[in-house]
Amino acid sequence: xxxxSVEERRFKGPIRGQLIFALLFLALSILLISQLGDQTKWIKxxxxxxxxxxxxxxxxxxxxxxxxLHLWRLPRRRILQVDLQEAKRWLQVVExxxxxxxxxxxVPDLGYLISxxxxxxxxxxxxxxxxxxxxxYAACIGFSIVVIFKSFLEVKIPGGAIYELFPNAMRSFxxxxx
Amino acid sequence: MDVLVSALEILMRxxxxxxxxxxxxxxxxxxxxxxxxxxxxxxxxxxxxxxxxPIVGLxxxxxxxxxxxxxxxxxxxxxxxxxxxxxxLTTYDGFPMTTRGEARRALSLAYSASFFGGVFSVICLIxxxxxxAKIAPLFGSREIFLAALLxxxxxxxxxxGQTLIAAAxxxxxxxxxxxxxxxxxxxxxxxxxxxxxxxxxxxIVVVLGLFALSQAFxxxxxxxxxxxxxxxxxxxxxxxxxxxxxxxxxxxxxSFGVTMGMxxxxxEFTAQFxxxxxxxxxxxxxxDFGRGSSEGLIASETANNAxxxxxxxxxxxxxxxxxxxxxxxxxxxYVHNVVPGPQLFANxxxxxxxxxxxxxxxxxxxxxxLIFATxxxxxxxxxxxxxxxxxxxxxxxxxxYSLRNSMTDCIIAxxxxxxxFALKRLSLPVVPIILGMVLGGIMEVKLRAxxxxxxEPIDFIDRPIAFILFMMIVGVLILHVRRVLAxxxxxxxxxxxxxxxxxxxxxxxxxxxxxxMHTRSKSVRRSHLRxxxxxx
Numbered sequence: 001x002x003x004x005s006v007e008e009r010r011f012k013g014p015i016r017g018q019l020i021f022a023l024l025f026l027a028l029s030i031l032l033i034s035q036l037g038d039q040t041k042w043i044k045x046x047x048x049x050x051x052x053x054x055x056x057x058x059x060x061x062x063x064x065x066x067x068x069l070h071l072w073r074l075p076r077r078r079i080l081q082v083d084l085q086e087a088k089r090w091l092q093v094v095e096x097x098x099x100x101x102x103x104x105x106x107v108p109d110l111g112y113l114i115s116x117x118x119x120x121x122x123x124x125x126x127x128x129x130x131x132x133x134x135x136x137y138a139a140c141i142g143f144s145i146v147v148i149f150k151s152f153l154e155v156k157i158p159g160g161a162i163y164e165l166f167p168n169a170m171r172s173f174x175x176x177x178x
Numbered sequence: 179m180d181v182l183v184s185a186l187e188i189l190m191r192x193x194x195x196x197x198x199x200x201x202x203x204x205x206x207x208x209x210x211x212x213x214x215x216x217x218x219x220x221x222x223x224x225x226x227x228x229x230x231x232p233i234v235g236l237x238x239x240x241x242x243x244x245x246x247x248x249x250x251x252x253x254x255x256x257x258x259x260x261x262x263x264x265x266x267l268t269t270y271d272g273f274p275m276t277t278r279g280e281a282r283r284a285l286s287l288a289y290s291a292s293f294f295g296g297v298f299s300v301i302c303l304i305x306x307x308x309x310x311a312k313i314a315p316l317f318g319s320r321e322i323f324l325a326a327l328l329x330x331x332x333x334x335x336x337x338x339g340q341t342l343i344a345a346a347x348x349x350x351x352x353x354x355x356x357x358x359x360x361x362x363x364x365x366x367x368x369x370x371x372x373x374x375x376x377x378x379x380x381x382i383v384v385v386l387g388l389f390a391l392s393q394a395f396x397x398x399x400x401x402x403x404x405x406x407x408x409x410x411x412x413x414x415x416x417x418x419x420x421x422x423x424x425x426x427x428x429x430x431x432x433s434f435g436v437t438m439g440m441x442x443x444x445x446e447f448t449a450q451f452x453x454x455x456x457x458x459x460x461x462x463x464x465x466d467f468g469r470g471s472s473e474g475l476i477a478s479e480t481a482n483n484a485x486x487x488x489x490x491x492x493x494x495x496x497x498x499x500x501x502x503x504x505x506x507x508x509x510x511x512y513v514h515n516v517v518p519g520p521q522l523f524a525n526x527x528x529x530x531x532x533x534x535x536x537x538x539x540x541x542x543x544x545x546x547x548l549i550f551a552t553x554x555x556x557x558x559x560x561x562x563x564x565x566x567x568x569x570x571x572x573x574x575x576x577x578x579y580s581l582r583n584s585m586t587d588c589i590i591a592x593x594x595x596x597x598x599f600a601l602k603r604l605s606l607p608v609v610p611i612i613l614g615m616v617l618g619g620i621m622e623v624k625l626r627a628x629x630x631x632x633x634e635p636i637d638f639i640d641r642p643i644a645f646i647l648f649m650m651i652v653g654v655l656i657l658h659v660r661r662v663l664a665x666x667x668x669x670x671x672x673x674x675x676x677x678x679x680x681x682x683x684x685x686x687x688x689x690x691x692x693x694x695m696h697t698r699s700k701s702v703r704r705s706h707l708r709x710x711x712x713x714x
Contacts (some may be wrong), residue, residue, distance in 0.1 A: 006673045012339035013605030021604055025346065032353070032368070041365045050628035052360045056367055059356060062349030070342035090600045093395040097592040100391070101573055104579060104588040120572050127398055127564040134565065141569055141597075145576070148239050153226045155580040 047141025100151030193654025200243015209249025286417030295483030329442030351614020387594025397567030
């Protein structure tokens with residue numbers, strides 16, 4: 001929601017959610033800087049430039065200082081309904097984080113190929129593509145991804161535990177390629 | 179000449195040629211899909227290139243980087259949506275040409291301008307390479323520290339209107355780089371006694387989270403758009419003929435691209451802005467800009483395609499990446515124990531020239547590919563957004579998990595994905611975090627090494643290049659402060675102008691209302707008093 005003040009009109013980007021983001025970032029910065037003494041060391045008889053604490057100190061002081069200034073220069077300093085709605089929108093993507101983590105979780109057991117053939121069509125279904133055509137596309141793309149990355153580019157993804165149940169010849173083929 | 183021959187020998191391998199082909203074609207397709215972009219593609223492919231030879235891996239990534247902007251012009255011109263962020267200016271003149279029924283002409287002109295920009299920058303840099311080889315060894319620890327500091331300051335000040343939060347995000351990046359076991363005194367920094375934090379936070383995990391996962395979340399969380407494509411008519415070579423009519427604009431835009439690309443932290447946007455402004459100022463028909471001007475299209479496309487080759491200069495010559503994509507490429511060097519910097523430029527010139535020749539060949543390949551395949555490529559813009567998001571999420575897994583097969587990395591990447599999503603929704607930049615991580619690490623090492631030989635702080639800038647860099651930093655800061663003060667004056671003037679009108683009018687109305695009410699209530703009270711006296 002854009003107000004009528006000059007600062008609001010000249011503000012780059014949407015104003016909704018900016019205040020909440022700045023407050024959260026400032027809180028994180030203050031929390032981290034409060035741990036500076038605990039989490040870093042100042043070593044005696046060591047030059048200033050070589051102190052382990054120097055760079056975390058510079059970084060965290062900068063975070064607190066610049067976020068504080070940013071907060072002070074924000075055109076609106078009151079949390080409105082639109083800000084809360086925006087924050088809710090950020091939390092909505094946690095669902096897709098869970099999808100992603102679940103995918104990572106099952107790959108070592110089910111193997112890369114089977115997991116991808118389940119994950120991509122399922123996610124496409126969740127995203128609203130429920131017809132047969134899109135499901136088939138999703139499965140084909142999933143298969144292509146596995147073939148390109150695991151079979152051709154040989155990226156380091158371990159073979160699934162399920163492949164141990166396969167007959168000998170098939171087992172090594174699947175572990176190497178899928 | 180010997181350098182050129184040995185550079186060609188490096189390139190004459192089937193795997194390098196295949197990497198060039200895959201990189202160029204893949205880059206065009208990736209660029210043509212709005213919502214993917216080279217940063218996402220490079221982030222995903224990065225771990226896959228670690229098992230390749232440095233030249234093969236870098237050629238693939240350079241191919242994607244150099245060709246994605248060609249592809250990005252397609253949706254910018256046809257559907258008014260830039261394929262990559264740097265094609266945003268292309269929509270100004272490209273799309274109006276499409277609405278006039280000149281889509282083919284606009285595409286052809288964009289390809290020709292991009293080709294000219296790409297080739298122009300590579301030729302400039304090949305010619306400039308011997309001079310760079312002489313200058314690069316003059317950069318010691320202090321100079322590299324100051325150059326990295328200049329890069330960080332430029333990254334902050336180019337984000338006009340967002341400099342404070344950009345500075346905070348740069349500091350956040352520097353902080354992320356300090357987490358883990360510190361390599362000199364072997365003390366732990368911000369590990370909170372957690373073993374997974376002892377090794378530090380991997381740059382690639384953060385890059386994948388901020389670029390790939392956040393983009394997947396953004397697309398999955400958004401809506402699909404209805405896309406209508408225009409039929410293409412006419413020849414694809416007409417653009418080259420039209421480009422030949424504007425040699426001055428093409429050359430100046432290419433020069434802006436090369437210059438801005440070489441300065442760390444500046445990049446395509448500034449180059450495009452300067453080129454476009456120059457083209458408009460010097461045009462006989464400035465009123466056509468933004469309404470389908472061929473000169474505007476040439477200026478923006480030439481400038482952005484001249485940047486990738488130039489952006490490799492600070493990376494190769496000084497080991498300082500100037501933007502997110504070259505920062506990702508830096509990790510390819512590190513994985514293979516090749517340290518980019520003055521030594522590489524001085525001792526392995528053939529490797530550097532090989533990369534430039536690869537870029538030159540890449541531009542030819544892309545142009546030929548686009549002349550024949552544009553009709554097929556334009557269909558990729560029809561991929562629905564949320565479906566694309568699901569594909570990117572699946573691909574992101576390869577990037578994160580194949581690094582160390584670590585679940586923790588995936589969780590950290592997902593966390594940065596959410597942060598990146600929030601930043602994207604707020605239109606805040608993510609590049610400062612990446613550059614803060616990379617340049618912060620370089621600055622820490624170089625400051626330590628540089629200060630070891632310095633007795634007084636002033637000795638830090640007693641060498642000519644260090645002094646020039648220091649003066650540049652001071653100059654940039656002074657210019658920035660002047661700009662901020664000018665903006666504040668403008669805001670004040672605007673506020674005053676508005677306040678003058680509204681306050682006076684409101685004040686007048688308010689006073690009038692109070693006066694009327696006051697007078698009215700007085701007369702009412704008086705009449706009441708009169709009636710009450712009569713009653714008595």
